[in-house]
Amino acid sequence: MRYMLLIYDREADWAALSEKERGELFQQYMSFTDGIRKSGHYVAGDPLQPTSSATTVKVRNGKTVTTDGPFAETREQLGGYYIVKASNLDEATEIAARIPSARLGSIEVRPIMEVGG
């Protein structure tokens, strides 16, 4: 079964890191990703550009409305994601707990709905 691990943390926290600290965190992400690739859990995963680069789109009465920024202003922002294969929720939450950002922000674990074949 596939789970999406949504990484929420504060962009301000990242911005406040020194060059060296950011480098270390990056290294931690590299080795985490490498680890779940080797264990066969990895399906996909990417970091996202900050919310300052986000655009929100909606269609109302057939008209497309485009606005600057994310859909909602929240304390923590979606900063990246992984898609992993896990046999159950316990396995998925164990993987989520090893994501470096789990110590800074939080990880939402969402089962992926399997549609069709």
Next chain:
Amino acid sequence: MSIERLYRDESSRILATLIRLVGDFDLAEEVMHDAFAAALEHWPGHGVPENPRAWIVSTARHKAIDRLRRDARFRRKREEILQPTMLEDAPPPDPGGEGSEAVDDRLRLIFTCCHPALGVEARVALTLRTLGGLTTEEIARAFLVPGATMAQRLVRAKQKIRQARIPYRVPPAEKLPERLDAVLSVTYLVFNEGYAATSGAELVRRELCAEAIRLARLLCDLMPGRAEVHALLALMLLHDSRREARVTSGGELVRLDEQDRSLWDRDQIREGLALTEAALREGGAGFYALQAAIAAVHAEAERPQDTDWRQIVELYRELLRRHPSPVIELNHAAAVAEACGSEEGLRLLDDLDRRGELSRYHLLPAARAQLLARLGRTDEAAAAYRRALALVSNEPERRFLERELARVLAESGGAVSG
């Protein structure tokens, strides 16, 4: 064995096994009922089978297979959770492993119902529904919520188990202490819900205490080596032993020092004391063991004045050291008042009051009021009782506080004469 008896005694165990075999709570429940209906039809004519429980399980499993074959839509819905091996007639080979028969399925069921990924209210409801065999209506009444709300809560919990695939297993050794804590706290929550409230649906609420004790007994049977399980059972037995004495026939609450101790359930106290000793010996001073030890000191006192308050103070101090909490501080202060004098206890309560952590908790002003009254500071006592009354939500406790307030006011009126 009659079918009714089998249902009463064994249905939670049968359900637990069926959930493992068919991999779905709702389907398991439906086919179990079908199988019992089949038993009602067949057994009177053909005789009761040698192993009635196995007959029900195997019949129910076949009914599950039939259902899945008949209903393609249903099957597609369940496909991902229902592995083909589960549908074969022979039990899946699993020597000593996760799905093994060696583990009582009810233990898997308890850990799944109390999984931390479920909300606390959902854990309680699901545990009572599946292991306790209480109906949704009964659980709703016990928790004073509408039946539809409780039904919705159960549906959502089962849906989450299915969709997020919460595993049906006893957690691995390294996770066990943490997960067992969650199971014990659900059990204790059920007990306290029944114990703290004495109004409204009174019978159902007493049933909750009995149900929590039954669950703890089951856990003791299933996990004999765990001292904290014994400690929790001991704690609940000792509290529950006072059930006849702590409420009058008119539903009024009776304070511990005013209870008729001859009404205390001696058998239950004996069992509770033995379990407390064993738990302390084998598991040390854990959260439940210390509380059981405190209840044991009360249980051992023949009269209120025989209570060894110094020992109780020591036990609370140890409890606070390990599990700091303002509510335990409150209890500690009340014990200090008995052991070292009201002034001393009041000083601790005032400190606690100033910190404001318990500003919504009626028992803090109630405890202050009691000590203030003892010290003859009746005006302050009356003010504190009024504050407690503004916060209390439970009917018998409210009436109790009103009586105490009236008592203080009467004394204050007669204060001139001493």
